[in-house]
Amino acid sequence: METLEYPAKPLKIETSRELTVAVMGAGSRGREYSAYGKIFPGTMKVVAVADINKSRADAMGEEWNIPPDKRFGDFREMLAAGKLADIMIIALPDDLHYEPAMEAMRQGYHLLLEKPMARTAEECIGLRERQHETGVMVAVGHVLRYAPYFIALKRAIDDGLVGELVNIQHMEPVMYAHMAHSFVRGNWHDSKATTPMILAKTCHDLDILKWLVGRRCERISTSGGLYLFRKDKMPAGAAARCTDGCPHEATCPYSAIDIYERKRWFLYVFDLKRDCPKEKILEKLEATDYGRCVYQMDNDQPDHLVHTLEFEGGVTASFTMDAFTPWGGRKTRVMGTLGYIEGDGKTFTVHQFRTGRELKWDFKVGELANYHDSGHAGGDLALIRDLLLAVDRNDESYLTSSIDESVESHLMGFAGEKSRLNHTKEEVR
Template structure:
C-alpha cells in the first residue's frame, strides 16, 4: 500500500482524493434528487419477514416507486402482513402466512428480500435461489458455518445475485476509507482499532428483552450485532488473510445478581423504576408520550396499534416490559476480538453495550506514513507524518436520508440503491457484500466466538 505505488494510485484515480486542511461539513443533498431515472427498469420484489428490517428495506419502493415495487409478502403475523400489504397495495393473492407457500409458486418477481429471524435464514434463501430469485438477505447470512456455505453454493449453482445486509460496506465513509488505504495515503497499514458502541438502552432493548437476547433462539452477540464490523475490517484489509484470532467477552450487569433491592418483575409496577436507566417506561413510554411512535416503540407494539394504550398494554404483558435483571438473556454485553493478518497487521475490535452513543462507530487506522480516523459517517481525517498536518476527506455521494432508510447513518439506503441497481442492470459488480466476501467475513466471526468459548488463540488454516 505504500511507496511509489501509492503515488501512482493518487494520480490515476478516477475519483480524485479531495482534501481540506481543516475539517469541513459534509455536503448533503436531498434524497429525492438522487439519480433520477437512471435505472434500466423497475424491479419487482417479494418480502419474506415483514418485521422492522423487512419494512425498512421495503420502504425503498415507497421512496422510489419507479425503481422498485413490492408485489408479495410472507409473514406468520397477520398484523405485519396487513401493514405491508396496505402500504404497498399488494394483491391479496400474493399475501402469505408462510414463506414456503410463496416459494412453491412459479417465480413471480425479480428478487426477494429475506428478513426472517436469524435462525430462519438458510431454508428460504436456498429455496428462493432454486427458483432463480435474486436475493437480499439480512445479516447474519445464517447462524452456522455449514448453513452459510449451503446458501453460497445455492446462489452460485442457480446464478443468483446475493447481497447480504452488511449495510456499512455501502456507506460513503466506509468506501472513502477503503479508497484512501488502497491509494497508500497512510503507507502500509500496521494496526486497526475499531469500536462499536451499542448504546446502553439499545442493548437492553434488543439483547436483553428483545429478539436477540437468547442464543438458542437467535445467535451469539458477535454474529448478531458485530458481523457488520468484522466484515468492514476484512473489507479494509483487502486481499490479506487473517492468520490468528482471539476473543474475550462476558455478559455483564444484566443478571439476577444485579437486580436492585425492592425492584419488581415489570417496570410498570416497579417502585424503584425512577432510579433505573434501563426502565421500559423511560425507553418506550416517555418517548411515545412525546409523540414519537418510531423504532423502537413500533417493535413493542407489534400488533399494529400505535398508541399509548396499546403500548402500555404491551409493556404490562409483553417481553419489553420485563425487568432487565429478570430476563432469559444469555448473550455477551462486551467483547473484544484481536486479529493478525498477513504481513503482521494487527486488529483490535471492541463491542460494548454500555455507551452513551448508539452505533456511532469509531475507527482509527495506523500506517507507516500516517494515521486515519473516522467517527460515524465521516469525514475521514488523515494525519500525514511527513507534512505533519491533518487532511480532511469528505465522502462522495453523501445524501441526507430521513425516515425508514436513515438507519445505520443512511447506509440502509445505500445498500438498497446498490441492490436494486444490480438487479435492474443485471450487474453483480454493484454488490459489495456478495456470497464469497460475506462467507469469508462470517467465518472469521465464527472463529472469534470459538476462541472466546474455548479461551484460546485460533490459528486459521493457510
C-alpha cells in the first residue's frame, strides 16, 4: 500500500505580537482554547475572564495573572467594561451565544464563537449581518474543519483521487457513556433549555459533510428519537440515584458509579482530577444530576438519528448519529466515480477501481504529540491557531469555519429538526 503524503500544518506559529484574549466561560471549552497560549507562549495571552462560577474565573485568573478588576462574574459585566482585548472567546452555554456575540462584534472584538452560534435561524442570520457590517474575524467552533484528518480527506476528494464524488456514508458514534453524561444527565439533556441534539452534537457532522461535498445542501430528511433513556424503559426497582443502593448498579452500563468513580471519565465537569479520592466523586454524585438514574431524568434528546442529505448536482449523503457505541470519533465512506475511500477518524484508505491502487493517509505529522493532546483529532488547537493567524495577518482566508459557512450548516440543522418533528423532507434555506 502506498502512503498518501498530505502533511498537517504545524500547530506552532509566529505572530507579529502577542494577541490578547478575553474568555467568556472558563469551563471545558474556554480552558481548551486558552491552552494554546500556554503551549506556544508569545502568541496569545488571556487578559480578562468572565464566569459565574467564581472558582473557575479565579483559576483562569491565577493561571494567567489576570488582575481582580478583569475577572468578571456574569458575561454582561465584562461587556459593560468595553473592549478589553483583541479577541473574545465565547464558550458560554448554548443559550448564551447570540447576545454576547452581537455586542462583542459591535465593540470591535474578533470572535471565537462556540457552536451552536445561536438557537434560531433568524439569530444566526442576524450574526452574519453584524459580522458583515463590522468586518471582524469570526471563527465558529466547527473544530473538525481544522483537524488534520478531515483536511486530508477533503484534499483527497478535491484532488480527484476517487473521480467525481457521488455519495457519502457517515457515522457519528456518540459513545454510550458520553451520551449518558452530556445528553441524558448533563448540560444538554433538555433540548428546549439548550439546543436540539442536531445542533448540540450533529451540527459538526452536517457541517463537515457540506464541506467535504463542497456544494450547497438543498434538502434534508431526518428521523430518530429517544429510544432508551425514558421512564418506561426503566429496569424494575431502579433507585432514583445510582448511589442509593440501586439493585442494577453492578450490571447497568450507565451506572454513574461505574462511569465517574471506577472508570474516572468526565471528571472535568466537577473540576476534579483523575487521582482524586473516591469520596470526592461520590459526594458529587449524591448532590448533582450526574448521580441520577438515566431512566428517571427530565431529558428529551434523541439517542439515534438518521439523516438523508441532498446536495446540488445530485450528490447525496446518509448520516447516522448513534449513542450506542463503545467508542466516539467518526467513520466515513466516500463513493466516487473512479474510487472509494474508507476512514475511521484517524486514518483513511483510498481505493482506485481501474488500477487497484491503494493509498493510505495516517496521522503522521511533525508535531504529533501536540496534535494528539488537542481534542477533536487536533481540531481544537488548530482552530485557535488559525484564528490567531487570521487576526495577526488580517486575512479571513485562514478561517474555514467562517460565519457565512457556518450559517449554512446551522440552517441544515434547523431544517433537519423540523423534518424529524413533522416527518417531512425539508428544503434548506
